Amino acid sequence: MTIVGHFINGEISTAAKDTQDIFNPSTGIATKQVALAGANTVEQAIAAAAQAYPEWRNTPPAKRARIMFNFKRLLEEHADKICQLIGEEHGKIKHDAMGELQRGIENVEYACSAPELLKGEHNRNVGPGIDSWSEFQPLGVVAGITPFNFPVMVPLWMFPMAIVCGNTFVLKPSERDPSSTLYIANLLTEAGLPKGVLNIVNGDKEAVDTLLTDNRVKGVSFVGSTVVAEHIYRTATANGKRCQALGGAKNHAIVMPDADMENTVNQLLGAAFGSSGERCMALSVVVAVGDKVADTLVSNLQSAMATLKVGPCFDESNDFGPVITQAHKQKVEAYIDSAEADGATVVVDGRRPKIAGHEAGFYVGATLLDNVTNTMNSYQEEIFGPVLQIVRVDSMQDAMQLINDHEYGNGTCIFTRDGAIARYFSDHIEVGMVGINVPLPVPVAYHSFGGWKRSLFGDLHAYGPDAVRFYTKRKTITQRWPSSGVREGVNFSFPS
Numbered sequence: 001m002t003i004v005g006h007f008i009n010g011e012i013s014t015a016a017k018d019t020q021d022i023f024n025p026s027t028g029i030a031t032k033q034v035a036l037a038g039a040n041t042v043e044q045a046i047a048a049a050a051q052a053y054p055e056w057r058n059t060p061p062a063k064r065a066r067i068m069f070n071f072k073r074l075l076e077e078h079a080d081k082i083c084q085l086i087g088e089e090h091g092k093i094k095h096d097a098m099g100e101l102q103r104g105i106e107n108v109e110y111a112c113s114a115p116e117l118l119k120g121e122h123n124r125n126v127g128p129g130i131d132s133w134s135e136f137q138p139l140g141v142v143a144g145i146t147p148f149n150f151p152v153m154v155p156l157w158m159f160p161m162a163i164v165c166g167n168t169f170v171l172k173p174s175e176r177d178p179s180s181t182l183y184i185a186n187l188l189t190e191a192g193l194p195k196g197v198l199n200i201v202n203g204d205k206e207a208v209d210t211l212l213t214d215n216r217v218k219g220v221s222f223v224g225s226t227v228v229a230e231h232i233y234r235t236a237t238a239n240g241k242r243c244q245a246l247g248g249a250k251n252h253a254i255v256m257p258d259a260d261m262e263n264t265v266n267q268l269l270g271a272a273f274g275s276s277g278e279r280c281m282a283l284s285v286v287v288a289v290g291d292k293v294a295d296t297l298v299s300n301l302q303s304a305m306a307t308l309k310v311g312p313c314f315d316e317s318n319d320f321g322p323v324i325t326q327a328h329k330q331k332v333e334a335y336i337d338s339a340e341a342d343g344a345t346v347v348v349d350g351r352r353p354k355i356a357g358h359e360a361g362f363y364v365g366a367t368l369l370d371n372v373t374n375t376m377n378s379y380q381e382e383i384f385g386p387v388l389q390i391v392r393v394d395s396m397q398d399a400m401q402l403i404n405d406h407e408y409g410n411g412t413c414i415f416t417r418d419g420a421i422a423r424y425f426s427d428h429i430e431v432g433m434v435g436i437n438v439p440l441p442v443p444v445a446y447h448s449f450g451g452w453k454r455s456l457f458g459d460l461h462a463y464g465p466d467a468v469r470f471y472t473k474r475k476t477i478t479q480r481w482p483s484s485g486v487r488e489g490v491n492f493s494f495p496s
């Protein structure tokens with residue numbers, strides 16, 4: 001069986017303390033194995049990044065950016081292959097994988113403006129004959145740890161910006177679908193990136209903990225579940241590293257009585273069931289304001305869901321594919337069981353669908369639950385599957401209170417035709433990314449991405465302008481060149 005290895009100092013290595021099966025979720029068959037790096041292998045990757053750093057740090061930003069221009073072109077040329085690899089290991093349908101790749105490429109485009117982004121700030125004559133400027137210097141070796149659900153896009157949130165800022169990088173992608181990530185690393189080498197600037201290690205907790213504790217690693221970007229994000233943030237910062245750790249989510253959409261119902265239902269379907277609900281921005285809870293809104297939504301969603309198709313990633317007529325593993329399929333179905341036991345109404349039941357010819361695949365059909373309450377586990381926890389839950393409330397204030405009380409604060413959305421209500425909502429809701437009639441308000445690459453509350457540990461968001469700040473240290477220089485013959489006297493008061 002093919003072993004998916006690591007990419008260290010420009011070479012593939014299959015050094016492993018152990019291996020783990022990689023499944024094709026559409027068929028349920030193990031197709032490859034991934035080499036899990038022990039601490040020694042991770043240390044080699046860090047050493048390669050540390051060795052490449054001094055020269056890369058001094059490479060002009062315009063030269064670094066030119067490599068990113070080449071990389072963008074190669075990503076576009078190889079889009080079909082990248083999406084095929086994403087599909088084989090993640091299960092995403094090609095149209096969805098293309099969307100992921102396009103969002104990733106937009107981050108590479110942003111990284112192409114490195115010379116502009118790194119210009120710094122300058123003031124002439126902050127005092128008589130004194131000039132001052134701030135410049136943004138790289139951190140050194142930076143690590144990234146990424147989740148399974150965006151094996152191309154989330155790594156592209158991180159390493160292009162880190163690298164154009166002059167850092168070198170060690171990436172630990174998800175061990176469940178690493179092939180597309182390794183493939184794009186090869187394209188970056190083809191684009192002209194010197195050896196050692198980007199290294200990839202596959203592994204589990206041992207690999208991650210090595211990155212978190214090694215003194216040569218100066219910064220850590222993490223995206224994944226909240227329980228791991230918190231561990232990463234605490235360990236990395238206790239070891240003196242800068243850290244941003246993005247976690248899980250429970251994204252609510254409020255539907256007001258004046259909303260355009262047809263449009264709302266269409267938007268909800270895509271945002272709840274696209275990618276099998278395995279998106280940190282997936283809309284998983286609808287808060288219906290008033291029973292009339294709830295009843296209309298239930299009936300319209302139910303009939304629209306009858307036409308949804310779940311099936312293998314290689315059939316592009318499917319709306320969404322399988323979930324990532326058999327264990328995850330069971331976990332998602334267990335949440336539906338528990339909601340039902342807790343009193344929720346199962347309006348559309350996606351448990352154990354029969355997909356002809358692919359009976360062993362990890363499929364869960366689109367599921368709609370009504371009469372969900374905030375005391376149910378299925379409401380409190382992130383399900384990360386194609387399950388949409390309806391909570392009924394009497395007023396917009398109650399709807400907003402529900403959202404503000406939730407432990408997560410990643411994304412949210414309101415459907416309404418009332419501008420004043422929308423403005424009040426966006427102003428007062430305790431969530432990092434807000435949509436007004438936009439169900440998946442994922443910021444474009446030249447803004448930054450991040451949630452509030454337990455959806456993000458750390459101060460700076462991912463990609464965009466925050467990434468320049470995260471991947472650099474500010475240094476402020478104050479300069480005077482005394483004119484010949486002019487001498488300053490001794491002065492003991494604070495310079496002003």
Ligand code: NAD
Binds near residue numbers: 149223228384
């Ligand atoms: P995960 O937390 O299980 O894994 C993420 C990464 O952490 C992987 O590389 C994994 O190998 C590593 N890891 C797992 N357990 C670890 C441990 N105990 N110690 C150290 N490292 C460990 O997440 P996942 O299942 O791959 O991805 C789904 C989760 O990611 C969901 O919760 C989703 O909401 C979240 N996510 C968040 C965002 C965001 O931007 N906020 C984006 C995408 C996904």
